Amino acid sequence: MKIVTWNINGIKARIGNLMVWLKDSQPDIVCLQEIKSVDDQFPRAEIEALGYNVETHGQKGFNGVAILSKYPFDEVNRGLPGENGDEQARFIEGVFSTEKGVLRVVSLYLPNGNPIGTEKFSYKLAWMARLEQWAVERLKLEEPLILAGDYNVIPEPIDAKNPAAWVNDALFQPESRQAFRRLCNLGFAEAVRAVTDAPDTYTFWDYQAGAWQKNNGIRIDFLLLSPEAANRFSSAAIEKHVRAWEKPSDHVPVAIDLALETA
């Protein structure tokens, strides 16, 4: 089963690329971030015509997440629980029945947090603390669980072409990195790092200053696998070629394969 996360940076601007990519890449489940659309303007009919079930959690102008799935949704949960709920649309969870049992998948868009020293950065850290508490509870279920999305965190220097350029950025602050490590240390495997230590495996290249042409990228899009999911994990791939398309997102799809179907 192929599961992919992709920050598409606007569904209205990216529906053409998304349709081409879906036909080409043939994913079973897709976690989208930054749809930048309200739910009733999301182009669900086009996507449903390819055989996907579509669930969205959008808002006007910014943020917004979605899950596309060839498997029907048994359950959908919108918003990260805790405090007074999410006023920003950054979290959606789907539950599916596979041939090997239940599968839980989350599409998340973690707050950027810039500039540091502001309420935006404290909101990011608070959101990460809430995510950790949510994960503690979900891991008790001992199910295959995938937390996929744009984490807006550069975990290690190897995850940036030029780490020195990010030292004052919210994505590379010690507090952000520590919170990401705390989440992983609950027992998740980070899929791409589980199969390679190679550098230059980035998932984001800024639109500005020729970042793509210079391969000046960062790796901030991840799939975290619970032990039950990791035990069925076979491979991961960063679909980097999509960044060279016309009108690309600044992020590319990150795909994994899980053995959750009958051979």
Added chain:
DNA sequence: ATGGTAGACGATCTA
């Protein structure tokens, strides 16, 4: 130190 680009929106804000 600045500005470089992109999307949504309708003035700027977010990234």
